[in-house]
Every structure is written in C-alpha cells, then in structure tokens.
Amino acid sequence: MTGAMTGTMTGTMTGKVCLVTGASSGIGRATALELLRAGHTVYGLARRVEKMDVIQDAGGHAIGADVTSEADLDRAVQAVLDQHQRIDVLVNNAGTAVHGAAEEVPMERARQVFEVNLFGLARLTQLVLPQMRERRSGTIVNISSIAGEISLPLGAWYHASKHALEAYSDSLRQEVARFGVRVVVVQPGIIKTGFEDDTPRQLREISGHGPYAEVAEWMARRAEEGFGPGSKASDPRVVGRAVAEIVAARDPKPRYAVGHLADLLLWVNRLLPDRLYDKMVTRQA
Numbered sequence: 001m002t003g004a005m006t007g008t009m010t011g012t013m014t015g016k017v018c019l020v021t022g023a024s025s026g027i028g029r030a031t032a033l034e035l036l037r038a039g040h041t042v043y044g045l046a047r048r049v050e051k052m053d054v055i056q057d058a059g060g061h062a063i064g065a066d067v068t069s070e071a072d073l074d075r076a077v078q079a080v081l082d083q084h085q086r087i088d089v090l091v092n093n094a095g096t097a098v099h100g101a102a103e104e105v106p107m108e109r110a111r112q113v114f115e116v117n118l119f120g121l122a123r124l125t126q127l128v129l130p131q132m133r134e135r136r137s138g139t140i141v142n143i144s145s146i147a148g149e150i151s152l153p154l155g156a157w158y159h160a161s162k163h164a165l166e167a168y169s170d171s172l173r174q175e176v177a178r179f180g181v182r183v184v185v186v187q188p189g190i191i192k193t194g195f196e197d198d199t200p201r202q203l204r205e206i207s208g209h210g211p212y213a214e215v216a217e218w219m220a221r222r223a224e225e226g227f228g229p230g231s232k233a234s235d236p237r238v239v240g241r242a243v244a245e246i247v248a249a250r251d252p253k254p255r256y257a258v259g260h261l262a263d264l265l266l267w268v269n270r271l272l273p274d275r276l277y278d279k280m281v282t283r284q285a
Contacts, residue, residue: 015040016139016247017084019077021067021124022094024051026193027143027236031091034240035247036060043080046094067094067120068112077127086135089247090128092121093143099199100206100216102156110157117161122168129176136180139252141243142169144185146262150269152281154203154212154219173254184246185255189262190226192233199223218284234259 018035022028023044032044032055042060044052045067052062063079065072080087096116098109125140132138147155148162166185173183200220207216227233242258257263269277 016088017041017043017080017086018089018091018247019043019045019080019087019128020091020093021045021121022143023055023062024048027188027191027239028091028093029055030236030240031093031143031243032060032240033058034237034244035089035091038244038248040089040247041084043076045076067124068115070123073120073124073127077124081131086131087128088132088137089139089141090125091141091143091243092124094120095143097155097158097199097202098206099154099158099202099219101154101210101212104207104210104212105157113157113161114164117158118164118168121165125172129181132181133176133179138181139247140172140176140181140183141246142183142185143239143243144169144187146187146189146257146265148185148187149266152219153215154207170254182252183254184252186239186242186246187255187257187262187266188234188239189257189259189265190231190233191236191239191259192227192231193236196223196227215282232260 015038018040020028020032020035020042023032024046028044028046029052032042035042036055036058042055043063044055044060045063045065046052047064047066049062049064056062063076065076067073077087094116096113098105098113121142128138128140142165144165145162147159148166151159169183169185176183200223203216203220203223207213238259242256246252246256257266272280
C-alpha cells in the first residue's frame, strides 16, 4: 500500500461505514466531508494521504492506496473490514483523463485512463461485494460524468471510459439487486474540481502541433473559458450532497445528473440526431 491508514480508529461513530476513492481532492473530498456531516464513518482512499488532512480533521480516516494496484486495494478493504466487519457504502470516484486526438494519444496513456476509471473501480467493487451480498445490504455509487453519455472532440478515451462505466454499472445493478445491493450512477456536469486544469495543457501537448492543431486550440480555449473567471461551474459539494442523499434514500434512482448544465446537455444529446449533435459540438472547431 502506498501509504498507511491514519485517523482515529475508534469505530464508535453512528451511521454507515463508507469508503470513498479519489478522496484527496475535488468531488471525492467533498463527498467524504458530506458523508461525515451526515454522521457516517468515512474512509477516504487516495494515493496522496497528506492531501486528506481535512477529512481526518473532520473525524474521518485516510488510506493511502493506488486504485490500479490490486495489492493496495486488498489491504485497504481488509483494513476497514478488520475494524468494522462491514463496508456499507462504496463510492467509486477516483478518475483520470487524457485529452487529444484519438489518432495521436499514446496507447499507454489511453490504457491508464481505463485502468483508473474502470478496471481499478471494478476490482475494488469485487472486493467489497461479497460482504454486502452476504448481509443483503449495501450501496455502490459510481461517479461517472455527463461524458458517460455525451461525447466531444479530442476526448475519446475519457468519454469511452465513462461510457464503459455506465454499461458496467447497469449490468452490475441488474446482477446484485436480488441481494439487496443498490448500484447508483452519478453524472456530474460542469464541476470545478481542479481535475480540469490539465485539459488545455494536454490538448496542446498531444495535438497542438499536427493535423488537429486548430481544433485542439479551440477546445483548449473553450476549456479555459469554461473554468476561468466568471465560470458558472458548480462547486463539487453539489455532488457530495447528492451522494449523501443517495446513501440516505430508501430507494434511490439508478442515475442522478447533478451540477451546472448536466440535465440540459444530457437532454440535448438524447434529443438530437447524431449528425445534428455532431454539427453542434464541432461548429467552430
């Protein structure tokens, strides 16, 4: 494991035992804090333990682990089970992205996106499910994105990973419902998390000097404007609050779209024919 588990290990808090991945920043951190405010026992999991001090200060715990390392995940899950004998809620939030033309993105970077966004998530789910299934109770929340349904130029690998996550979640939901385990997908819209800061750099680095340079620069400027001064991007707490409500709900919906423009963009994508949608998103590219 890439770091030790830290925090007060009393196990005396009321509520559910929750494990949140990608908890060192953005949506993961906000979700961990919202679950703590709701009275749950929360374990944040991320590679950077030092970035989870705020979770520990709020009464939570921090586990240093890489979601692409099976050994790390084994140890993390076992540590929580040793302390509480159960994990009631798994929030699969850890994610990464690469932006550039599909023709130009190096395959090793594309594979890494899938390792984090799908395969690491799926392995952690496999480790947590047996005790949920045996207790006939549990909630798995997979943080997808509106990118799980829509697609934009120069984001093929990120979009593909989130599309895959949506399908994986649908099948998983169908499989485990009979055991009392709930699977919910959250589709954040435009959220200011810091996650987006690398997008313009990646676009220019990977596709800024070849046949896709013009569209790469257009997309980079669009990203900078979308998250710059005056941006209407939502605070990640809107996602954290949605997750807390899902955990508290008796019968949550399979999907929740949250944050700036989430509902609108999904509606437009579902409404328009493919060719018309393509023209809309590439009209200035």
